[in-house]
Structures are given as structure tokens and as C-alpha cells.
Amino acid sequence: MHTRLNQAQPYVLGLFRIILGLLFTCHGAAALFGLFGSSSIAAGTWPKWYAAVIELIGGALVALGLGTRIAALISSGSMAYAYFTVHQPEGLLPIQNGGEAAAIFCWIFLLLVFTGPGAMSLDRLFARGSTERAEDHAPDRAPAVTV
Template sequence: MKPDRLRGPVLALFRMVTGLLFLMHGASSLFGVFGGARGTGAAVEFAVWPSWWAALIQLVCGALVLAGVFTRSGAVLASGSMAYAYFAVHQPQGLLPLTNGGELAAIYCWAFLLVAVLGPGAWSLESAVRRLRSAQEPESAAPA
């Protein structure tokens, strides 16, 4: 089997797993599930800047990327929020991600940038809708 045959499915799975993990991170912070905010078992306070808003972005953008709908927009917003998190929260604690606790923010930032550039792929709601629309269009719709 040629490695190129795996490109589409692997990229789709990468998008879905990254979106799912980001969604779960947001859900844990917003609702106190999966161990809660930073493992405390509690949810962040409603509308508190930036933690509640970051969690909302994580939940919504994670869901969009996971489903493959408005994927590029969701991925750009997620990537930007993680860049903000890295430079505003982690980088002042130290130069390197290993010492400032910013590895997750840095990895998510670059992962979502990759998703934004490559798009949702074939295994996405966007692609499914596109396939349905093209199947419903009459083939003789070409101008004479």
C-alpha cells in the first residue's frame, strides 16, 4: 500500500481527534466534566475574561473542526486563541514551552493552523453536503 493512499484518511482523523480533544478541554472548563478546569473538578466562572471565553472558543471551535463544518474558520479562531494563550499566559513565565507550561497551547496553535490550511478533507460534513448537492444537480444543466 502506498503511503499517499493514507493521506486523506490520516488527515481527516487528525482533524477529528484534534477537534474532539479541544472540545473536551472546553467542556471540562465550562461544565466541570472530565476532571473540570485544570483538573480541579470545577467549572470556570461565567463570562470571566479570559478563561470562560477561551473555554467557549475551545468548545465551539472543537465541535466545528470535529464535524468538519466551517472548518477553516473554526481552525483559524482556535489557532489564534492558542497563540494568544501562549504569548499572554505562558510566555511571560519563561522563554521555552517546556519551562513555561505552554506546550499544549503551542501544539494546538500549530495543529489548528495545519487544519486551516489543509481544510476539512473528504470525511467532513462540508464534503458530504457538497457531494449531496452535486448528486442532486441535473447533469444536463450545462449551457447550450
């Protein structure tokens, strides 16, 4: 049973990353473009507009699995900043200050920094392609002689 779960782990992590990235992208799109019944933020407004840009671009990169660890680190930091500057002054705990989403996004993105993108990512596709290209250009080697 554990073997099957372990074999599925990269694919479940990849699916988790894709869904997380899409959810985060929706937050950015709502704030920047007034989508999903939201009003848009004026360009350059500190810090909300910049946070929305991070949400849109960071979420898209995470969803695609492109530069996942760096995009997740920046997204995590953005949510930590949002939590401590916007929510935490209203109360100590996320349940008291409405900061559950910021806290959860912060910790989940931080987890992706350490786990990586999982399966089905552009990061893995490009890494695999560069490995194959390096092998194609490697000089032929004579078989090792054993005595």
C-alpha cells in the first residue's frame, strides 16, 4: 500500500501545485483586472497592486511548474508580508483577524520551496531535455576494461 502511495506522490504533488497556482492566479487577476466580481486596484498602488502582480505572475509560474521554487518563495514572502502588515494588527490569530488565506498560502508556498514542483512541470521537462542534450554531445567512451 505504501509503495503505491509513494509512486503516486510526485503526481499528487504536481496536481496540488497546479491547483494552488491557479487559485493564487485568480486572486491576482481579480485584483488587477476586476474579474470574478471584484473591483480592480489602481496601477502602482502600494502594496496591493504589487501583491496582485506577484499573485498573478507567481501563481501562473507555480501552476506551470516553471521556476517553481523561486516563484513559491516570492509568493510565500508576499503572503507573510500581507499577513503581518494587514491582518495581524487586527488580532493575534488568523481566525481573529481574517488572515487565514494569507497564512495558508504563505505556508503552502514555503512547502513547495522545499518539495519542488512534483511531476508534470516545465521545470522537469526542461531539466530532462538538457540532460538528454548533454548526453547527445558527450564524447563516446570506450567500455571499461575489467581485470
